[in-house]
Amino acid sequence: MDAVKKELTRKSKASRQDQRGKLISLACVTLIMLVVLSILYMITSKGLATFFENKMSIVDFFTKQVWNPSAKPQALVGALPMIVGSFSVTVLSALLAAPFAIATAIFMVDIAGKRGRKILQPVIELLVGIPSVVYGFIGLTVVVPFTRTVFGGTGFGILSGTFVLFVMVLPTVTSMYVDSLKAVPQFYREASLALGATRWQTIYKVIIRASIPGLLTAIIFGMARAFGEALAVQMVIGNASILPSDLVSPASTLTSVLTTGIGNTVLGTLPNNALWSLALVLLLMSLVFNLLTRFIGKKGAF
């Protein structure tokens, strides 16, 4: 009897394994949390140091156009050109990518059939996986000369950045939108066809309409990617921190100024802190994109 009782009250091997697994995952999660929190802390504290330690004006940061944090005696930290540059390439590339993504995704889900999807899916996934330096390199050798001959100017600028980012975000937006189209129940298609709709009417009056939240989420994801992309943009945008007056003259983005500047500054000085402030803006924007997708995600199922 005692043996049975002992056997019953003893933790089984499975439950001990369970506990060990729990402990390991907990440790990993804690580690990740620590890393994320320290990154957040570091960017925030350094980014704010520009304003609190170096006493630069926040208003100037967002409204002034001259970026020269190492100027003497008065440093200038006007980030407006980069902010405008970043938003321009982001919005333009997303606007350009959206119709292509919609068309491609619709084709994959509702027109091409299983076999077409089997071919296109890996192509899209491959495009997502190409390193950004490759895109930048192609941009430099193909897109910049193309922009120069077709649209004039040096070829470097927001337009080239837009084109390169367009190609980079297109697969992301497409594959996300494909997922949301697949989630639109088949019976909506049936209901529409049974009411005498053509396939095309069904697509644009029901399927696209039902999947608008998913489409917006996909586009915002693409925008987040475009906003944060550094290398490829830096290679084609011209890197002049002046307020862009047109799309074909050299400009800059938050990321391009960061990547070009970070090696030339000393930790703890204003020029370095000013770059952290740019990073803080990037961080806040990615937070905004994140919240937006969450907000939209709550509103609709597809």
Place this chain on the structure above:
Amino acid sequence: MAKDIITAENVHLYYGQKEALHGISLGFPEKEITALIGPSGSGKSTFIRTLNRMSDLNPEVTVTGAIRLDGEDIYSPKTDTVELRKRVGMVFQQPNPFPFSVYDNVTYGLRLSGIKDKALLDQRVEESLKQAAVWDETKDHLKENALSFSGGQQQRICIARVLAVQPEIILLDEPTSALDPVSSAKVEDSLLAIKDQFTIAVVTHNMQQASRISDQTAFFLDGNLVEFSKTVDMFTHPEKQETSDYLNGKFG
């Protein structure tokens, strides 16, 4: 019996190699309710979906025989399935309103035909929702998402959506099997209310429902039409042994 508006003549249907309908011949009298009953898997859905060519959506399907709507074979190459489906509407087992407002659901078919006149749309919405017996519940919420209504209300909105197009024939595939008894009764009421204007074919595995609402009943078994007669006759003295067994609950 009134004259048949749509008739199936020796309809065979194959899913790939597998024959699911073994030569069905059946006519639907105008402005009456015909119930299709039979155990599950007997081919009721398969058959009803041939009547508006929804079966075409499955590329595996082949249909032989003829289905005549006002004398014209709907399987002839010159049939326009879009026009056909406007004349032969369909309500599905699972309520499937679009995730739009009630108003947009009911006007969907009309807008497809290019009708934009607001007054006409409004009028049809009211008329159809009334016919489907769901007007009182929806009239103050026409701009609300149709999915926010109960299952029974959704199903009646779906019926209204079909009625708005003013089809000649309405096919319903187990329209109440996903609903509770109270909602089912309301759907039945609305079918009875509209039967003097539309020809109705309703699949049901609820025999009481068939006996309550239908004028004639077709009994399907294993892809065959076993018996087809006036509902009263079939339920009081069925001709075939299988029919009698089924009605007495010996299988199904």
